[in-house]
Amino acid sequence: MNKFLVFLEQREGIVKKTSIDTWNRVQDLAALYGDSAVFGILAGPVDLQQLCASLSGKGVIYHASNEAFRLYNPGHYARLVAETLKLEACTTIFFADTVLSRDLAPKLSLHLKASLLSGCTIFDVSKEVCVRCVRPVYSGSTIASFVAERSIRIYTILSSAKLFHSISEDYPTIIPLETCRLTGIEELFPVVRRMVMYSGRQDVTEASIIVAGGRGMGGSEGFVILEQLAQLLGGAVGASRQAVDGGWRPHFEQIGQTGKTVAPALYLACGISGTPQHLAGLGSGSTVVAAINSDRYAPIFDVADYGIVGDVHLVLPKLLDALHEFLKRK
Ligand SMILES: Cc1cc2nc3c(=O)[nH]c(=O)nc-3n(C[C@H](O)[C@H](O)[C@H](O)COP(=O)(O)OP(=O)(O)OC[C@H]3O[C@@H](n4cnc5c(N)ncnc54)[C@H](O)[C@@H]3O)c2cc1C
Known part of the structure:
Protein backbone atom coordinates (compact mmCIF):
# COMPACT_ATOMS: atom_id res chain seq x y z
CA MET A 1 0.00 0.00 0.00
CA LEU A 188 20.92 20.18 15.05
CA PHE A 189 18.84 23.22 14.15
CA PRO A 190 19.05 25.68 17.03
CA VAL A 191 16.88 28.79 16.86
CA VAL A 192 19.23 31.78 17.11
CA ARG A 193 16.62 34.49 17.00
CA ARG A 194 12.87 34.44 16.57
CA MET A 195 11.08 37.28 14.80
CA VAL A 196 7.31 37.28 14.59
CA MET A 197 5.87 39.78 12.13
CA TYR A 198 2.20 40.65 12.03
CA SER A 199 1.35 42.79 9.04
CA GLY A 200 -2.39 42.46 9.53
CA ARG A 201 -2.64 41.93 5.77
CA GLN A 202 -3.61 38.90 3.79
CA ASP A 203 -0.60 36.96 2.56
CA VAL A 204 -0.24 37.01 -1.24
CA THR A 205 0.30 33.23 -1.30
CA GLU A 206 -3.10 32.72 0.32
CA ALA A 207 -5.10 35.32 -1.60
CA SER A 208 -7.52 34.37 -4.34
CA ILE A 209 -7.41 37.92 -5.74
CA ILE A 210 -4.16 39.91 -6.07
CA VAL A 211 -3.92 43.51 -7.18
CA ALA A 212 -0.24 44.02 -7.97
CA GLY A 213 1.65 47.16 -8.82
CA GLY A 214 4.98 47.87 -10.47
CA ARG A 215 7.15 50.81 -11.39
CA GLY A 216 4.33 52.22 -13.46
CA MET A 217 2.47 53.10 -10.23
CA GLY A 218 4.95 55.97 -9.89
CA GLY A 219 5.66 55.71 -6.16
CA SER A 220 4.35 54.46 -2.82
CA GLU A 221 1.42 56.89 -2.99
CA GLY A 222 0.34 55.21 -6.22
CA PHE A 223 -0.37 52.06 -4.22
CA VAL A 224 -3.09 53.70 -2.09
CA ILE A 225 -5.65 53.03 -4.81
CA LEU A 226 -4.42 49.44 -5.13
CA GLU A 227 -4.99 49.00 -1.37
CA GLN A 228 -8.55 50.32 -1.79
CA LEU A 229 -9.18 48.04 -4.74
CA ALA A 230 -7.78 45.01 -2.92
CA GLN A 231 -9.92 45.75 0.14
CA LEU A 232 -13.05 46.08 -1.98
CA LEU A 233 -12.33 42.81 -3.76
CA GLY A 234 -11.29 40.97 -0.61
CA GLY A 235 -7.82 40.44 -2.02
CA ALA A 236 -4.19 41.25 -1.30
CA VAL A 237 -1.70 43.77 -2.70
CA GLY A 238 1.36 42.42 -4.50
CA ALA A 239 4.36 44.17 -6.00
CA SER A 240 7.11 43.80 -8.57
CA ARG A 241 10.73 43.87 -7.50
CA GLN A 242 11.14 47.41 -8.85
CA ALA A 243 8.39 48.57 -6.50
CA VAL A 244 10.01 46.72 -3.59
CA ASP A 245 13.57 47.83 -4.38
CA GLY A 246 12.28 51.39 -4.62
CA GLY A 247 11.07 51.09 -1.03
CA TRP A 248 7.44 51.56 -2.10
CA ARG A 249 6.30 48.17 -0.79
CA PRO A 250 7.51 45.58 1.75
CA HIS A 251 9.47 42.60 0.48
CA PHE A 252 6.86 40.09 1.63
CA GLU A 253 4.59 41.43 -1.12
CA GLN A 254 7.13 40.79 -3.88
CA ILE A 255 6.04 38.30 -6.51
CA GLY A 256 8.53 36.56 -8.75
CA GLN A 257 11.73 34.60 -8.92
CA THR A 258 13.19 36.18 -5.80
CA GLY A 259 9.81 36.82 -4.22
CA LYS A 260 6.77 34.66 -3.67
CA THR A 261 4.98 32.26 -5.98
CA VAL A 262 1.26 32.89 -6.07
CA ALA A 263 -1.76 31.23 -7.64
CA PRO A 264 -4.78 33.47 -7.25
CA ALA A 265 -7.98 33.11 -9.22
CA LEU A 266 -7.49 36.70 -10.45
CA TYR A 267 -4.18 38.55 -10.87
CA LEU A 268 -4.46 42.22 -11.79
CA ALA A 269 -1.06 43.61 -12.86
CA CYS A 270 -0.91 47.40 -12.85
CA GLY A 271 2.09 49.20 -14.34
CA ILE A 272 4.07 45.95 -14.45
CA SER A 273 6.00 45.17 -17.64
CA GLY A 274 5.89 41.38 -17.21
CA THR A 275 9.55 40.29 -17.27
CA PRO A 276 10.28 36.53 -16.99
CA GLN A 277 11.55 37.06 -13.42
CA HIS A 278 8.22 38.56 -12.39
CA LEU A 279 6.12 36.01 -14.27
CA ALA A 280 8.09 33.20 -12.58
CA GLY A 281 6.05 34.03 -9.50
CA LEU A 282 2.75 33.31 -11.19
CA GLY A 283 2.14 29.64 -10.42
CA SER A 284 0.86 27.45 -13.20
CA GLY A 285 -2.57 27.45 -11.60
CA SER A 286 -3.21 31.20 -11.84
CA THR A 287 -6.46 31.38 -13.70
CA VAL A 288 -7.20 34.89 -14.93
CA VAL A 289 -4.51 37.50 -15.53
CA ALA A 290 -5.62 41.07 -16.24
CA ALA A 291 -3.18 43.89 -16.97
CA ILE A 292 -3.22 47.66 -17.18
CA ASN A 293 -0.22 49.17 -18.94
CA SER A 294 0.34 52.30 -21.00
CA ASP A 295 2.63 50.42 -23.41
CA ARG A 296 0.60 48.25 -25.76
CA TYR A 297 3.73 46.15 -26.47
CA ALA A 298 4.49 45.39 -22.82
CA PRO A 299 5.18 41.62 -22.45
CA ILE A 300 2.55 41.34 -19.70
CA PHE A 301 -0.07 41.47 -22.46
CA ASP A 302 1.36 38.23 -23.90
CA VAL A 303 0.20 36.35 -20.81
CA ALA A 304 -2.86 38.45 -19.93
CA ASP A 305 -6.38 37.17 -20.52
CA TYR A 306 -7.69 40.75 -20.34
CA GLY A 307 -5.73 43.92 -21.01
CA ILE A 308 -6.33 47.64 -20.81
CA VAL A 309 -3.87 49.89 -22.62
CA GLY A 310 -3.88 53.08 -20.59
CA ASP A 311 -2.47 55.15 -17.76
CA VAL A 312 -3.04 53.47 -14.38
CA HIS A 313 -3.73 56.88 -12.83
CA LEU A 314 -6.68 57.34 -15.16
CA VAL A 315 -7.92 53.76 -15.45
CA LEU A 316 -7.80 52.68 -11.78
CA PRO A 317 -10.05 55.44 -10.34
CA LYS A 318 -12.65 54.60 -12.99
CA LEU A 319 -12.36 50.91 -12.18
CA LEU A 320 -12.76 51.64 -8.47
CA ASP A 321 -15.86 53.80 -9.08
CA ALA A 322 -17.38 51.15 -11.34
CA LEU A 323 -16.78 48.49 -8.69
CA HIS A 324 -18.39 50.65 -5.98
CA GLU A 325 -21.42 51.11 -8.25
CA PHE A 326 -21.59 47.42 -9.05
CA LEU A 327 -21.41 46.41 -5.39
CA LYS A 328 -24.06 48.99 -4.41
CA ARG A 329 -26.47 47.49 -6.92
CA LYS A 330 -25.84 43.93 -5.74
C1 LIG B 1 18.02 37.45 -10.59
C2 LIG B 1 16.83 38.37 -10.72
C3 LIG B 1 15.72 38.13 -9.96
C4 LIG B 1 14.60 38.94 -10.06
N1 LIG B 1 13.49 38.68 -9.31
C5 LIG B 1 12.36 39.41 -9.49
C6 LIG B 1 11.17 39.12 -8.77
O1 LIG B 1 11.12 38.25 -7.91
N2 LIG B 1 10.08 39.88 -9.03
C7 LIG B 1 10.08 40.89 -9.95
O2 LIG B 1 9.03 41.54 -10.14
N3 LIG B 1 11.21 41.21 -10.60
C8 LIG B 1 12.34 40.51 -10.40
N4 LIG B 1 13.48 40.85 -11.06
C9 LIG B 1 13.51 42.13 -11.79
C10 LIG B 1 12.89 42.05 -13.17
O3 LIG B 1 13.87 41.68 -14.11
C11 LIG B 1 12.31 43.43 -13.57
O4 LIG B 1 13.30 44.41 -13.41
C12 LIG B 1 11.08 43.83 -12.77
O5 LIG B 1 10.15 42.78 -12.70
C13 LIG B 1 10.42 45.03 -13.45
O6 LIG B 1 9.45 45.57 -12.59
P1 LIG B 1 8.29 46.47 -13.19
O7 LIG B 1 7.54 45.70 -14.19
O8 LIG B 1 7.58 47.05 -12.04
O9 LIG B 1 9.11 47.68 -13.84
P2 LIG B 1 9.41 48.00 -15.37
O10 LIG B 1 10.00 46.84 -16.08
O11 LIG B 1 10.18 49.28 -15.37
O12 LIG B 1 7.97 48.22 -15.99
C14 LIG B 1 7.12 49.26 -15.66
C15 LIG B 1 5.92 49.16 -16.59
O13 LIG B 1 4.99 50.14 -16.22
C16 LIG B 1 4.43 50.68 -17.39
N5 LIG B 1 3.99 52.06 -17.05
C17 LIG B 1 4.74 53.13 -16.76
N6 LIG B 1 3.96 54.17 -16.42
C18 LIG B 1 2.68 53.73 -16.50
C19 LIG B 1 1.41 54.31 -16.27
N7 LIG B 1 1.30 55.59 -15.85
N8 LIG B 1 0.31 53.58 -16.47
C20 LIG B 1 0.39 52.29 -16.88
N9 LIG B 1 1.57 51.68 -17.10
C21 LIG B 1 2.68 52.38 -16.90
C22 LIG B 1 5.55 50.68 -18.42
O14 LIG B 1 5.02 50.66 -19.73
C23 LIG B 1 6.25 49.36 -18.05
O15 LIG B 1 5.72 48.29 -18.82
C24 LIG B 1 14.61 40.05 -10.95
C25 LIG B 1 15.75 40.29 -11.72
C26 LIG B 1 16.85 39.47 -11.61
C27 LIG B 1 18.05 39.74 -12.45
Missing part, protein backbone atom coordinates in the same frame (compact mmCIF):
# COMPACT_ATOMS: atom_id res chain seq x y z
CA ASN A 2 1.20 3.57 -0.78
CA LYS A 3 1.25 5.76 2.30
CA PHE A 4 1.36 9.53 1.85
CA LEU A 5 1.93 12.08 4.58
CA VAL A 6 0.80 15.70 4.12
CA PHE A 7 2.14 18.49 6.31
CA LEU A 8 -0.69 20.94 7.11
CA GLU A 9 0.83 24.31 7.88
CA GLN A 10 -0.96 26.72 10.18
CA ARG A 11 -0.42 30.35 10.95
CA GLU A 12 -2.14 31.93 13.93
CA GLY A 13 -4.29 28.82 14.29
CA ILE A 14 -5.63 28.83 10.72
CA VAL A 15 -4.50 26.13 8.32
CA LYS A 16 -3.12 27.68 5.15
CA LYS A 17 -5.13 27.48 1.95
CA THR A 18 -2.04 26.20 0.13
CA SER A 19 -1.82 23.27 2.57
CA ILE A 20 -5.50 22.47 2.09
CA ASP A 21 -4.92 22.51 -1.71
CA THR A 22 -1.98 20.15 -1.20
CA TRP A 23 -4.10 17.78 0.90
CA ASN A 24 -6.77 17.75 -1.79
CA ARG A 25 -4.24 17.18 -4.57
CA VAL A 26 -2.73 14.25 -2.65
CA GLN A 27 -6.26 12.85 -2.25
CA ASP A 28 -6.52 12.98 -6.06
CA LEU A 29 -3.16 11.22 -6.42
CA ALA A 30 -4.19 8.53 -3.95
CA ALA A 31 -7.38 7.94 -5.93
CA LEU A 32 -5.42 7.71 -9.21
CA TYR A 33 -2.85 5.25 -7.86
CA GLY A 34 -5.38 3.22 -5.87
CA ASP A 35 -4.42 1.15 -2.81
CA SER A 36 -3.18 4.31 -1.05
CA ALA A 37 -3.69 5.89 2.34
CA VAL A 38 -3.35 9.59 3.15
CA PHE A 39 -2.18 10.87 6.53
CA GLY A 40 -1.83 14.44 7.72
CA ILE A 41 0.26 16.12 10.38
CA LEU A 42 -0.82 19.33 12.01
CA ALA A 43 1.44 21.22 14.42
CA GLY A 44 0.18 23.70 17.00
CA PRO A 45 -3.21 24.82 18.32
CA VAL A 46 -5.61 25.31 15.39
CA ASP A 47 -9.20 26.15 14.66
CA LEU A 48 -10.44 22.61 14.00
CA GLN A 49 -13.86 23.85 12.89
CA GLN A 50 -12.28 25.84 10.05
CA LEU A 51 -10.18 22.83 9.14
CA CYS A 52 -13.09 20.39 9.11
CA ALA A 53 -15.12 22.78 6.96
CA SER A 54 -12.41 22.96 4.29
CA LEU A 55 -10.98 19.43 4.17
CA SER A 56 -12.51 16.39 2.62
CA GLY A 57 -11.36 12.94 1.62
CA LYS A 58 -10.39 9.80 3.45
CA GLY A 59 -7.49 9.80 5.85
CA VAL A 60 -6.16 10.35 9.33
CA ILE A 61 -4.76 13.66 10.55
CA TYR A 62 -2.50 13.63 13.59
CA HIS A 63 -2.80 16.83 15.55
CA ALA A 64 -0.02 17.86 17.96
CA SER A 65 -1.81 20.76 19.65
CA ASN A 66 1.04 21.37 22.09
CA GLU A 67 1.80 25.09 22.61
CA ALA A 68 5.44 24.32 21.72
CA PHE A 69 4.31 23.95 18.10
CA ARG A 70 2.40 27.24 17.86
CA LEU A 71 5.36 29.01 16.25
CA TYR A 72 7.70 27.42 13.77
CA ASN A 73 10.71 25.77 15.33
CA PRO A 74 12.70 23.71 12.78
CA GLY A 75 13.90 21.11 15.29
CA HIS A 76 10.48 20.53 16.86
CA TYR A 77 8.72 20.43 13.53
CA ALA A 78 11.28 18.11 11.92
CA ARG A 79 11.01 15.72 14.88
CA LEU A 80 7.21 15.76 14.71
CA VAL A 81 7.06 15.01 10.97
CA ALA A 82 9.77 12.33 11.23
CA GLU A 83 7.95 10.57 14.09
CA THR A 84 4.61 10.64 12.27
CA LEU A 85 6.29 9.27 9.17
CA LYS A 86 7.63 6.34 11.20
CA LEU A 87 4.35 5.85 13.06
CA GLU A 88 2.49 5.14 9.82
CA ALA A 89 5.47 3.82 7.81
CA CYS A 90 4.88 6.47 5.13
CA THR A 91 7.38 6.82 2.30
CA THR A 92 6.29 10.08 0.73
CA ILE A 93 5.84 13.48 2.38
CA PHE A 94 4.12 16.44 0.74
CA PHE A 95 4.37 20.09 1.71
CA ALA A 96 2.82 23.16 0.12
CA ASP A 97 5.69 25.19 -1.34
CA THR A 98 5.90 27.97 1.26
CA VAL A 99 8.60 29.95 3.04
CA LEU A 100 8.31 27.54 5.99
CA SER A 101 8.55 24.38 3.90
CA ARG A 102 11.55 25.73 2.00
CA ASP A 103 13.32 25.75 5.35
CA LEU A 104 11.83 22.61 6.91
CA ALA A 105 11.86 20.21 3.94
CA PRO A 106 15.66 20.34 3.34
CA LYS A 107 16.33 19.82 7.07
CA LEU A 108 13.98 16.87 7.11
CA SER A 109 15.52 15.37 3.96
CA LEU A 110 18.94 15.58 5.63
CA HIS A 111 17.63 13.90 8.77
CA LEU A 112 15.72 11.17 6.90
CA LYS A 113 18.27 10.77 4.09
CA ALA A 114 15.38 11.37 1.72
CA SER A 115 15.15 12.69 -1.84
CA LEU A 116 13.77 16.23 -1.94
CA LEU A 117 12.12 17.83 -4.94
CA SER A 118 10.77 21.31 -4.43
CA GLY A 119 8.32 23.39 -6.43
CA CYS A 120 6.68 20.41 -8.16
CA THR A 121 3.54 20.84 -10.20
CA ILE A 122 2.62 17.50 -11.76
CA PHE A 123 3.32 13.84 -10.96
CA ASP A 124 3.70 11.22 -13.61
CA VAL A 125 1.03 8.77 -12.52
CA SER A 126 1.83 6.28 -15.26
CA LYS A 127 5.16 5.43 -13.61
CA GLU A 128 6.21 4.13 -10.20
CA VAL A 129 4.27 5.79 -7.37
CA CYS A 130 5.26 9.44 -6.89
CA VAL A 131 8.78 9.05 -8.18
CA ARG A 132 8.77 11.22 -11.26
CA CYS A 133 7.55 14.78 -11.09
CA VAL A 134 7.61 17.89 -13.19
CA ARG A 135 8.54 21.38 -12.11
CA PRO A 136 9.22 24.73 -13.78
CA VAL A 137 12.88 25.77 -14.14
CA TYR A 138 14.76 28.83 -15.42
CA SER A 139 12.20 31.31 -14.08
CA GLY A 140 9.35 29.23 -15.40
CA SER A 141 10.53 29.47 -19.02
CA THR A 142 10.67 25.69 -19.32
CA ILE A 143 9.62 22.61 -17.41
CA ALA A 144 11.80 19.67 -16.43
CA SER A 145 11.09 16.17 -15.20
CA PHE A 146 12.89 14.86 -12.11
CA VAL A 147 13.19 11.43 -10.55
CA ALA A 148 13.48 10.89 -6.79
CA GLU A 149 16.04 8.15 -6.18
CA ARG A 150 15.80 7.49 -2.44
CA SER A 151 13.19 5.30 -0.79
CA ILE A 152 11.81 8.22 1.23
CA ARG A 153 10.67 11.13 -0.91
CA ILE A 154 9.77 14.68 0.02
CA TYR A 155 7.94 17.04 -2.32
CA THR A 156 6.94 20.65 -2.00
CA ILE A 157 4.05 21.47 -4.30
CA LEU A 158 3.48 24.81 -5.98
CA SER A 159 0.17 26.38 -5.17
CA SER A 160 -2.65 26.07 -7.61
CA ALA A 161 -5.71 28.19 -8.20
CA LYS A 162 -7.73 25.10 -8.99
CA LEU A 163 -10.46 24.87 -6.40
CA PHE A 164 -11.44 21.47 -5.13
CA HIS A 165 -14.86 21.40 -3.55
CA SER A 166 -16.37 18.25 -2.13
CA ILE A 167 -14.13 15.95 -4.10
CA SER A 168 -15.28 13.27 -1.75
CA GLU A 169 -18.09 12.72 0.69
CA ASP A 170 -15.60 11.31 3.21
CA TYR A 171 -13.94 13.36 5.91
CA PRO A 172 -10.60 12.69 7.58
CA THR A 173 -10.41 11.60 11.19
CA ILE A 174 -8.45 13.91 13.47
CA ILE A 175 -6.45 12.16 16.19
CA PRO A 176 -4.67 14.09 18.97
CA LEU A 177 -0.96 13.38 19.13
CA GLU A 178 0.47 13.99 22.57
CA THR A 179 3.51 11.81 22.62
CA CYS A 180 6.08 13.52 20.44
CA ARG A 181 9.39 13.87 22.27
CA LEU A 182 10.82 17.35 21.92
CA THR A 183 14.45 16.52 22.37
CA GLY A 184 17.24 15.38 20.11
CA ILE A 185 16.92 16.69 16.59
CA GLU A 186 16.41 20.33 17.60
CA GLU A 187 20.03 20.57 18.72
